[in-house]
Amino acid sequence: MISFLRHAFVDSWLGRVIAGLLFLAFVGWGVGDVLSNMGSERADVVAHVGPNTITTDAFMGAVQNEMPQVARQMGLADASQIPAATRREAARQVLQRLVMQSEIALSAERHGLIVPDDVLRDEVFGLRDFKGPDGRFDRKLFDARLRQIGMTEGRLLDLVRMDISSRALMEPIRNSVRAPETMVRRAFDFDAQTRTLDLVRIAPGDQSAPTPEPAQMRRFYDNHPWLFQTPEYRHARIVVLSPETIARSMEVPEVELHRLYDAEQAKYHLPETRTVQIVTAPDEARARAIATQWQAGATWAQVQAAAKDSASVQMDGVRAVSIPSAPLSKMVFAAPVDSLQGPAQTDTGWVVFKVTQILPPHDTDFAAARQELHDQIAQAHAGEQIGGRVQQLQDAIAGSGLDRIPDTLGASATSGTLDAQGRTQAGEPAPIPASGEARQAILARIFSQAKGANPSLIQGPDQTWYAVSVDSVTPGQVQPFSAISDQAGAAWQDEARRHAANIQATDLYLAAKTKGGVAQAAPAGQVVHSAPLARGRQTTGVPDGLAQLAFRIGSIGQSVMVEESDGFYVATLTAITQPDPSTQRMLIGRIRTGLSQSMAEDIEMSYAMALQNDVKPKTNMAAVQSVLSSVTGPDGAEGGAR
Structure with a gap:
């Protein structure tokens, strides 16, 4: 909602039409009210907004202008590849946008905001989309642009006039909002506050542990079988299609590489x-x-x-x-x-x-930067090509499984044996051609798919598509005690050391509470005086869990104890510092600007919602269905009616 208002009342209208901006922030808001207020109306009008109308031609044109941008955002080569449900949702959002624009324009008209012809002319002449190479308004380019988006000159002028009057109404609302200084100061006090700790880390590795008796090792083995179980291994074949895999197979003209190298001189010639x-x-x-x-x-x-x-x-x-x-x-x-x-x-x-x-200073010559330049350009182009290749890969998998994947698709195939953490039997990371969330999704699929099940192409994170085939499964099993007795003894000792560290940390924590802090309860050489801690920022020597807890401690002198992966920490809050705002003018300015912008957006949205409640737009469902049918098919229209 907020992002819609920002673009609708600040950006130029022509930029929105030509770029076809998709206002996703309006999903689920207001659409139900607009589409449920139906009435009988002539076929060339989709909605009444007070005395104004939104015609089917205007709605259709806006939807058609929207689709190329939707396709680009989805990584599709052509708008025809957009699923019907997505086209339907985009069309509904376009209708909501048109209704909102009309409501604002109607309010501007009611407030007597009239746009003089000279202001309208200057606005149109100033649009960069209509300027020629000399930077001046080009009438031929103007006519060509209008033909490109299927719009008449009169309609363009009406819309630009509407946009100017809408901005004249809404911009004073936004620009007049200023966050109260009391609010700014409180936000500053919260964000800029720092805290310091005295802390002691008690590491399990510093503790001594006795040698366990055979009976103790056996009992520990029986009570902790998961520690001594071999992982389940699966042999899988994997095919991955992503911008990265496509990029690796792309050829980039030498002239493009040199052009990018010249454009990024600051990166490759460091002072x-x-x-x-x-x-x-x-x-x-x-x-x-x-x-x-x-x-x-x-x-x-x-x-x-x-x-x-x-x-x-x-x-x-x-x-x-x-x-x-x-x-x-x-x-x-x-x-x-x-x-x-x-x-x-x-x-x-x-x-x-x-x-x-x-x-x-360091210079990177073209030869050394060439691969990086190639990857940067190739990945930028690969995102545009993946949509067209997905269908080809899907067809190949449906016809021949994972056995015959065309080399021309840029897909990457691999096979091997791995565990659920993505490690091979040698303990190395398996060479899956994906990283991050996409790699985790592929691993999850391998260990949830049945052995021998037909592979299917699945969409994963970050424009990654993948298919897997599980050929064999080796279940995990508990190793016999006789084979891992030494491992069981070492695990028993690790547990004993951690238990001893826990006891020592607990004793220190109780002493710190009674003596006024860890500095008074622990030997001086063990106490670390932390650097000032700031909210949301890491500090060397202080684990994140303890740093977060420091800002929940109620008062100076209070002690806490936490367990982290590297041991137990006992800490005492020693200082709470509030910086002087006069020394942090940049931070104060950022906070003031952010709060003012947030308040302005809330006021804008409240005003827009009040307009909708006052105007109560009426929509002609028959006309809406007609447009939806043309962009999504009959099934899409029925979905839109719901």
């Missing part, structure tokens, strides 16, 4: 970059204190923790032009590595910094 740690202090005295601590051997984490009244940041691999302060950039790129610099005054304040890494 010197540096990694730098910077603290910006409020005054010179504070900057000198920070420099003294740093020079004495404090780590970066300790410097950050101590500089709570200052802004600290580490910039990794930064270019000279990327540092916002020109004087600071000059100093950073003149400093030697691992040498503390400052205090120095810049336009951002008093700074102390250290360059920790310098990477010299």
Whole structure:
């Protein structure tokens, strides 16, 4: 809904028509009300919006303009390949869009918003789609564009006039909204707040474990059979069709490779970059204190923790032009590595910094970049071709299974034995020609499909299509105790170490609660003072689970205990810091802009919904069905009526 309003009232009308934007945000909203308010009407009108009408020709033209974009989004080569259900849903969304546009235009008319002819002329002449090579309005191009989209000049001018008046009505609503400063401050306090912890990690590997007796190993083996079971293995044949597999088989003209290489000079000709740690202090005295601590051997984490009244940041691999302060950039790129610099005054304040890494300029010649350039271009084109190849692959599988897949399709085939985690019997990752969610979907199919079942082509994530055939199944089984007694003993010891670590961590946690924190309950050498933790950001040495828990701790001095994969953590909250908004103007600005935009969108949507309740558009179902039938077939029309 929100994305619809943004495009409907800000973008130019012609761009929406020619590009055929698909407003998916309107799925399921408002359509039922529009299509259920039916009445008897003449066949050339699909809807009444107050005194205005939406004709069948306008509806049909908008739907036809929509379909090429829908096909591109689905990776299909031709709009005729779009499934009937998808075409029907797209047509319903187009109707909703037309009704909404008409409602807004009607409201603008009622408010007396009249578009003068000179404003209309300037708007049309300013549309880039009608400009020739010299950047001026081209009448021949104008006529050609209108023929291309099947529209008369008069209809275009009416729609552009409607769009201008609609924007004149809606833009003041959006532009006048500003988030209250109280709301901005509360959001800033939430987002910018940092917390620090004292923590101790107790690792199972640091614990000692006795050698188990044979009876203990046997009992552990009997109680944990899943630890000693061989995995189920399946031998499968796999065929995958995706933009990646197509791209690998595509040839890209040399001229295109050179054109892309020239266009991405900044990527292949890198200037010197540096990694730098910077603290910006409020005054010179504070900057000198920070420099003294740093020079004495404090780590970066300790410097950050101590500089709570200052802004600290580490910039990794930064270019000279990327540092916002020109004087600071000059100093950073003149400093030697691992040498503390400052205090120095810049336009951002008093700074102390250290360059920790310098990477010299680096050029990648065309020969070295060629494969990457090929892959980038090929993958861009492959997404457009996959739709046409899916049907060919489906036909090949239906005719010959996975035995005769044409080489011209760009599909990738492989076979082998693997377990449910995608590992071979040698423990290596199986060479499945897919990654991420698509790989997981293929594995799930292999281990759910019956042995010998006919393969079928399935659509997976990321425009991936695949088919599998399971040739054999080797069930998993528990290994005999005599064969894995050493493994059972090692597993018993691992469990004993983890149990000992749990007991030690629990004792420390209870002591921390009574003594005021882990710093008072644990030896000083074991306690780690964390860098400031920020919401949603990782901090070295602090697991994500503990970092999230830190922001749910109620008060300073409260201790917690968590179990992670690498051991048990006992931590005490030592500080809650609220940065001064005056030192975080960029963050404040982003928060204010985001909140204002969100509020404006909510107000726009409320206004649009109020208009629909006031105007109560009426739709002619017979005319709607006629248009739906023409784009989806008779079955699609019946589906649209529901």
